[in-house]
Amino acid sequence: MATGILPKEIAIYAVPLVTLLLGLLIGYLAQRSGYCSIGGFRDYFLFRHTRILSGYLSLIVFSFLGYLLFWFLTPAAMEHFFWALSSDPFSPVPGAPAGLVPAAYLIFAAVPGFFVGFICVLLGGCPIRQTVMASEGSYKGGFFFIGMCIGSIFFAAYVSGWAVLLMKSLGFGA
Amino acid sequence: MIPPQPIGPIRHYTSMLIRHPAFLGALIGILAAFSQALLISAGGPEAYGFCVACHTRDLVNGMTNIIADTNLALAPISKNAILPVMSVVGVLIGAFLSAKVNREHKIKRDTTRAYLVYFLGGFLVLQLAMLFGGCPYRAALRTGYGDGTALVFIITMALGVVAGTLLMLKRAEREET
Numbered sequence: 257m258a259t260g261i262l263p264k265e266i267a268i269y270a271v272p273l274v275t276l277l278l279g280l281l282i283g284y285l286a287q288r289s290g291y292c293s294i295g296g297f298r299d300y301f302l303f304r305h306t307r308i309l310s311g312y313l314s315l316i317v318f319s320f321l322g323y324l325l326f327w328f329l330t331p332a333a334m335e336h337f338f339w340a341l342s343s344d345p346f347s348p349v350p351g352a353p354a355g356l357v358p359a360a361y362l363i364f365a366a367v368p369g370f371f372v373g374f375i376c377v378l379l380g381g382c383p384i385r386q387t388v389m390a391s392e393g394s395y396k397g398g399f400f401f402i403g404m405c406i407g408s409i410f411f412a413a414y415v416s417g418w419a420v421l422l423m424k425s426l427g428f429g430a
Numbered sequence: 431m432i433p434p435q436p437i438g439p440i441r442h443y444t445s446m447l448i449r450h451p452a453f454l455g456a457l458i459g460i461l462a463a464f465s466q467a468l469l470i471s472a473g474g475p476e477a478y479g480f481c482v483a484c485h486t487r488d489l490v491n492g493m494t495n496i497i498a499d500t501n502l503a504l505a506p507i508s509k510n511a512i513l514p515v516m517s518v519v520g521v522l523i524g525a526f527l528s529a530k531v532n533r534e535h536k537i538k539r540d541t542t543r544a545y546l547v548y549f550l551g552g553f554l555v556l557q558l559a560m561l562f563g564g565c566p567y568r569a570a571l572r573t574g575y576g577d578g579t580a581l582v583f584i585i586t587m588a589l590g591v592v593a594g595t596l597l598m599l600k601r602a603e604r605e606e607t
Contacts, residue, residue, distance in 0.1 A: 258476070260469055279517030283521035288532070312455060323463045323574055348579045352562060369584070383552075395545065403549040403555075409494060412487070
């Protein structure tokens with residue numbers, strides 16, 4: 257069990273507050289800069305513009321540097337850093353539906369990845385861009401966000417169970 | 431018409447910096463690592479500092495669990511804490527404040543058909559993102575954390591963007607002729 261800077265008794269109260277402040281800052285700056293991951297790839301492919309893409313690339317680089325920094329400062333909080341060295345490089349960090357072999361998670365990364373990119377570029381923005389546009393007063397972004405909210409209940413109630421069942425019937429059960 | 435006020439070089443560079451996406455990307459990366467260092471005792475998973483899809487899921491399912499006494503799945507960090515993660519609420523409020531302060535807030539209506547398309551789009555994107563276990567942002571954080579599957583996600587996402595862009599170009603050409 258990983259332990260962070262705050263002990264568990266305080267951390268459970270700090271979670272909503274810290275994430276709220278983090279979100280406020282990110283939301284403010286995302287509105288100022290037009291931050292978007294999908295838009296970055298799209299603009300690079302269409303016009304060879306790198307401005308928006310640089311945001312996504314710097315996120316990858318600086319998240320590595322940030323994790324590296326806090327791995328030096330608080331090693332107990334970064335239990336499995338660097339993931340590829342401490343475990344199988346193609347097994348996922350937990351978060352997807354559990355109980356499958358690593359090959360199943362590669363499928364879960366490749367297929368949804370393609371369709372997330374495809375759908376989001378047709379709708380003109382990744383989830384954070386739609387959320388920011390909803391805050392700017394766009395009804396379309398608002399409906400995208402409502403769709404995500406209804407979808408999260410639907411996913412927990414049905415889809416995650418179906419997906420695990422499907423993969424297990426295909427022989428990917430762990 | 432008020433003539434634009436001359437601004438000092440420090441303010442000029444600060445304003446340029448906060449309007450550049452690369453600065454925000456660096457900030458999210460560092461802050462996500464910091465929030466994991468701070469809060470990981472409350473529960474996993476790792477590399478979970480910022481994610482739009484997962485944090486929406488945690489917020490909606492967590493609040494539904496509290497209000498309607500259901501038992502929908504959510505990340506341990508939100509299950510153990512008194513309230514689920516609130517970063518999406520923060521993004522909504524922060525972007526609203528920024529749009530108001532900079533006079534960019536403008537109500538934009540559209541057709542019912544567009545609303546339906548965007549609703550379905552949001553619905554589908556969430557299902558797909560949750561199968562992978564994160565939206566593009568958590569994919570970037572996981573890649574930084576050393577997870578190969580997240581890199582696969584980013585590569586196929588870029589391919590999906592190329593396919594979608596080609597489709598849009600083709601559709602635009604057909605409309606011109």
